Amino acid sequence: DIVMTQSPDSLAVSLGERATINCKSSQSVLYSSNNKNYLAWYQQKPGQPPKLLIYWASTRESGVPDRFRGGVSGTDFTLTISSLQAEDVAVYFCQQYYSIPYTFGQGTKLEIK
């Protein structure tokens, strides 16, 4: 199984500042036939289902503000929020959907400092 390790477990950032969440996969999730990393980022607020932010590691889902950006370097993935807004307080998860069992990071709780 591919293990997804997120860091940090929690993060407090001031409004307007940058927030960076990391996710490392234990093996490649790059599909060679289309050169896509099968890695998604989700935002989850209490009582709500996960909301897709980023897929294919760096493609922003329609309607997601451009302050959210996904990056990749090998098996290291990052979700960056360029200027934190109050409504960004949530838990963030990464997920690999390259091979079964599809696996998730443990989540990062983002709060306002």
Add this chain to the structure above:
Amino acid sequence: EVQLVESGGDLVKPGGSLRLSCAASGFTFSNAWMSWVRQAPGKGLEWVGRIKSKTEGGTIDYAAPVKGRFTISRDDSKNTLYLQMNSLKTEDTAVYYCTVPIMGAPCWGQGTLVTVSS
């Protein structure tokens, strides 16, 4: 617009059974690989299983904790995905979501709550 609507969640006793449904619309269901994912209260996300399209073999795969107890099936004529859960345990208590990749982007339903308790 892609829509996934789960239903069937309920309170059930340990050892009992339950069948969840996921009604799909807005895409060609028969061509889709469908998955179930669950989230226990206050916990992270756990993939439960996946069923491929019939044209690609209809293969079904399960996560280890549910293998032999849960069965995934699909009715392409009704655009509906199912999850039959037997021999339920307290640790199966969770919100269950159905998901599908659309042009590479995973889409999720709102979920349905299953509570296993005596």
